[in-house]
Amino acid sequence: MSTPPRHYLDFERPIAEIETKLDELSKLSETAEPGAFEAEIDALRSRADRFRRDVYARLDPWQKTQVARHPDRPHFTDFLAGLIEDFVELRGDRVFGDDQAIVAGLGRFRGVPVMVMGHEKGRDTETRLKHNFGMARPEGYRKAVRLMDMAEQFNLPVLTFVDTAGAYPGVGAEERGQGEAIARSTERGLVLGTPMIATITGEGGSGGALALAGANKVLILEHSIYSVISPEAGSSILFRDRGQAAHMARAMRITAQELIGLKIIDRIITEPTGGAHADAEAAIKAVGDVVEEELKALSSLTPDQLRKQRAERFYAIGRSFG
Incomplete structure (x- = not known):
């Protein structure tokens, strides 16, 4: 997954929340046993990607601005x-x-x-x-x-x-x-x-x-x-x-x-x-x-x-x- 943007727009807040949880879980996985959180991390990544595709598929003109x-x-x-x-x-x-x-x-x-x-x-x-x-x-x-x-x-x-x-x-x-x-x-x-x-x-x-x-x-x-x-x-x-x-x-x-x-x-x-x-x-x-x-x-x-x-x-x- 590409690096998340440093700035989130208002309509991207749900994506920001998911990616914040993903970052936290990724840091936890570094100190845990190998593969301990792999399934959860993959699920969050899929959810973030799906949310991003859905949001950007229906942007209105002001959001595009x-x-x-x-x-x-x-x-x-x-x-x-x-x-x-x-x-x-x-x-x-x-x-x-x-x-x-x-x-x-x-x-x-x-x-x-x-x-x-x-x-x-x-x-x-x-x-x-x-x-x-x-x-x-x-x-x-x-x-x-x-x-x-x-x-x-x-x-x-x-x-x-x-x-x-x-x-x-x-x-x-x-x-x-x-x-x-x-x-x-x-x-x-x-x-x-x-x-x-x-x-x-x-x-x-x-x-x-x-x-x-x-x-x-x-x-x-x-x-x-x-x-x-x-x-x-x-x-x-x-x-x-x-x-x-x-x-x-x-x-x-x-x-x-x-x-x-x-x-x-x-x-x-x-x-x-x-x-x-x-x-x-x-x-x-x-x-x-x-x-x-x-x-x-x-x-x-x-x-x-x-x-x-x-x-x-x-x-x-x-x-x-x-």
Whole structure:
């Protein structure tokens, strides 16, 4: 059985109770005769696994939102470590500075040279402040544009990993042209002459997510979300009550299963039982396998064909909601 997550969500409490008992029994077995508690331990493991499968098979949109934000869910740095070899980070927008909410650089994905970039939220107080909780400022999106320019110059595929609540809403960011920077980054992805694949690994929020998702293929992990606004912010605007967030999550149709039906997403990547945070290694490998398959399918297209495919993809979304 994979190592249980360090953090349990409210709806995971029954699983937490079982796994706590399992830990206690496992410690007792270390001081007892060999095999003394083997049957009890196996029964508890089976019960925990069954409970986890049942719970995750019927998550509602608000519960999926919580899973998408789970602190133990794989971060962009985990995907880098698990999928990208010889990574060389490239920093700065050549205008103002560097924004560590978006980490980017060159590397090899299963032998293929690529430009890779993604949102990094950070894991503890120090890294969360360093990466600004994954909420990029204008210089982050301008860095993305600069590196997409470089990718096209050297004919490199672009892989992006989306996990952000949205762009940083601070005064300084607005003064430095936040909206324009997001628009330019989105536009650059749409006209890129090399293959681009975006994967939503956690929370894909607002324009901050779209800025890295103007791709030929947009993939999403099974329990991730993708939305124009967070459920809490939408609830606050419409109802003047953030407590209606669960209702908004249902109404906004933000889950992977609903998004693929709307053709906003191209493919869902199955997560391990209990979510990506329950077995990060397996989740990262699953993402890598699907990205590799999609990249091979796009590799034979010319720059004009890539642009046409991308344009038709996004025009189709507009027609569906027009």
